[in-house]
Amino acid sequence: PRKRLAYDELLASQVAIALVRRRQRSRPGRALPGTGELQAKALAAFGHPPTLGQSQALAEIGADMAAPRRMLRLLQGDVGSGKTLVAVLAMLRAVESGAQGALMAPTELLARQHLRTLTKLCLPAGVEVRLLTGSVKGAERKEVLRGLASGRVGIVVGTHALFQDAVEFHDLGLAIVDEQHRFGVGQRLMLANKGRDADMLVMTATPIPRTLLLTQWGEMAVSRLEGKPAGRQPITTRIVGQERLPDIVDRLGEALARGERAYWVVRAISGGESDDSVAAEDRFAELSARFPGLVGMAHGLQDLAVREAALADFAAGTTRLLVATTVVEVGVDVPEATIMLIEQAERFGLAALHQLRGRVGRGSKPSSCLLVHSEGLSDGEKRRLLVLRDTEDGFLIAEEDLRARGGGDVLRERQSGLQGGRLLDAREEPEEFERLTHIAHRDAQALL
Numbered sequence: 001p002r003k004r005l006a007y008d009e010l011l012a013s014q015v016a017i018a019l020v021r022r023r024q025r026s027r028p029g030r031a032l033p034g035t036g037e038l039q040a041k042a043l044a045a046f047g048h049p050p051t052l053g054q055s056q057a058l059a060e061i062g063a064d065m066a067a068p069r070r071m072l073r074l075l076q077g078d079v080g081s082g083k084t085l086v087a088v089l090a091m092l093r094a095v096e097s098g099a100q101g102a103l104m105a106p107t108e109l110l111a112r113q114h115l116r117t118l119t120k121l122c123l124p125a126g127v128e129v130r131l132l133t134g135s136v137k138g139a140e141r142k143e144v145l146r147g148l149a150s151g152r153v154g155i156v157v158g159t160h161a162l163f164q165d166a167v168e169f170h171d172l173g174l175a176i177v178d179e180q181h182r183f184g185v186g187q188r189l190m191l192a193n194k195g196r197d198a199d200m201l202v203m204t205a206t207p208i209p210r211t212l213l214l215t216q217w218g219e220m221a222v223s224r225l226e227g228k229p230a231g232r233q234p235i236t237t238r239i240v241g242q243e244r245l246p247d248i249v250d251r252l253g254e255a256l257a258r259g260e261r262a263y264w265v266v267r268a269i270s271g272g273e274s275d276d277s278v279a280a281e282d283r284f285a286e287l288s289a290r291f292p293g294l295v296g297m298a299h300g301l302q303d304l305a306v307r308e309a310a311l312a313d314f315a316a317g318t319t320r321l322l323v324a325t326t327v328v329e330v331g332v333d334v335p336e337a338t339i340m341l342i343e344q345a346e347r348f349g350l351a352a353l354h355q356l357r358g359r360v361g362r363g364s365k366p367s368s369c370l371l372v373h374s375e376g377l378s379d380g381e382k383r384r385l386l387v388l389r390d391t392e393d394g395f396l397i398a399e400e401d402l403r404a405r406g407g408g409d410v411l412r413e414r415q416s417g418l419q420g421g422r423l424l425d426a427r428e429e430p431e432e433f434e435r436l437t438h439i440a441h442r443d444a445q446a447l448l
Contacts, residue, residue: 006424007436014214014437014444021220022448029070029197032173034062034093041125042092046085054082057223061090061201064221065097065174071199076208077225078358078394083203084114086225087176088121090201095127095154099173103157104191106179108133108304109311113333114157114178122155132158132167135304163190176201205358206351207394210434214441235361236368237389239345242375248341249290252321255339256294260365261320262339265356267347269299269325278343284323291321298324329355335363345371346381350401353388403430 043049050058057075064071077083091101103118105111111133118129130144130153147153151170156162172195192200202220213222240248252262264287268277284297296310296319307327314322315334322328322337329352340360345353353371360367371385387400424433 002423003432003436007440009423010436010440011443014440015447017214018444018448027070027197029068029199030099030173031068032065032094032097032099032199034065034096036096038092038096038122038125038127039089042088042121045121045124050085050089051082053077053224053226054086057086057225058089060221060223061086062093065090065093065199070197071174071201072220073201074208074213074220074222075201075203075225076222077203077205078207083178083205083225084117085121087114087178087201087203088118091155091174091176092122092125092127094173094199097173099171099195100148100151100153100169101155101174101176102162102169102172102191102194103155103176103178104162105157105159107327108135108159109308109327109332110178111157111159112308118155118157127154128152129155129157132156133161134159136161163194167194169194171195172198174199174201176203178203179205205355205394207398209395209399212398214437233361233363233366235340235357235392236366237357237371238368239371239373239385239389242343242372245372248370248372249287252339252341253291256291256320259320260339261314261317261334261337262322262341263328263337263356263359264321264323265328265340265342266323266325267344269301277347280323280325283343287321287323294319295321295323298322298327300325300327326352326356328359332359333362334359338363338365338367340367340369341372342370343372344374345385346373346377350384350388350397354394354397357388357392 057077061071061073061075064073075083075086077086087103091103094101103111103114105114111131115129115131122129128147130147132141132144132148136144136158144153144156145166145168148156149168149170161167172192175191175195175198177191177200192198255262264283266278266280266283268279270281271279280297280299284295288295296314298307298310298314300307302310310319310322311328311332313319314337317336326348337360340357342348342353342356348356357369360369371388373381373385377385384400387397391397424436
């Protein structure tokens with residue numbers, strides 16, 4: 001009887017999500033057929049044809065945009081599968097159709113990184129791209145706002161500054177949100193509402209397991225970017241104990257002397273917090289003493305300009321070792337970096353570890369990732385690290401992460417822990433939870 005009632009609970013949630021989806025999809029949208037002209041110019045500037053996965057995702061997005069209904073699509077691609085190119089081409093399609101495109105990123109750092117890629121691909125196509133974040137002020141800000149209102153600026157990239165009241169678009173046709181899980185569910189639609197029935201594309205590099213797609217993203221159509229772009233290098237992942245750190249530092253010294261670059265990621269920013277997490281500031285001091293002039297530091301409490309400068313120095317090779325917190329988890333692209341060392345790795349979520357590992361292997365050299373764990377690992381912690389060592393498939397890792405931590409509750413405010421758990425706890429009975437969710441999903445479709 002408990003499972004029978006648990007099923008009712010899951011069914012109620014699936015029906016609710018299906019109703020939301022139906023309401024979203026029945027909203028009139030607008031057709032953005034595109035001409036392909038600007039996209040062709042951008043691809044010429046890019047210099048490589050899209051991968052099979054990118055072409056397939058673009059075809060699905062293109063068909064949605066051309067249809068007179070409002071698009072609501074989720075694009076998931078594993079670390080480095082080339083989502084930005086897909087986003088650029090989709091926004092150019094909106095511009096070809098006489099509308100504007102907007103790309104919203106969770107941090108200024110990511111917004112600026114997207115801006116570089118967008119400028120490189122859109123300028124050759126003759127499309128003006130501007131940045132709008134909290135740090136764009138004064139005359140420059142006024143000029144960007146005027147350009148958006150008049151339609152002169154075809155594409156804008158920014159942070160949540162994009163949905164402030166002062167921002168008005170001439171005609172927003174496509175709103176893209178990057179790394180959506182860092183924005184609340186309410187914000188998901190705020191950007192799209194800046195346009196007249198604007199199409200909406202959400203992108204994430206955090207692979208989402210099928211069960212979660214049904215429970216949390218049920219209102220969206222899903223495109224999966226499979227495969228990695230040409231030239232991605234394999235990454236060797238090793239698990240080592242904290243007691244081996246002195247040897248590791250020696251080996252790291254040899255690699256730095258050869259001109260290689262490395263990330264050293266820790267949990268905390270400064271010491272003396274209530275737990276015993278290793279602090280970035282302490283590690284930075286120790287490693288700077290050992291490798292003078294070669295070490296940089298990036299963390300979330302730094303002034304943005306300071307952090308940007310630290311990342312720029314690392315990208316330019318002025319510094320070769322970057323001590324950082326998870327601020328480097330998404331969107332930092334330094335092809336020359338070949339070593340990722342994560343200290344106290346057992347304290348990070350699997351998805352975060354997978355994202356961090358994806359920061360290396362982007363250049364021409366084989367790369368390695370070292371998961372350094374504290375003494376006295378529990379069996380559960382050991383099992384999680386082994387998952388990471390044995391696979392590079394983000395989707396598999398995400399399934400495992402979901403089982404370990406749960407995924408929040410989409411119809412309420414909770415961000416982690418699994419939903420529908422009053423009668424059936426998805427962590428204790430993951431297979432049963434998945435089985436019943438899939439049945440409830442099918443039955444909700446039939447009911448409606």
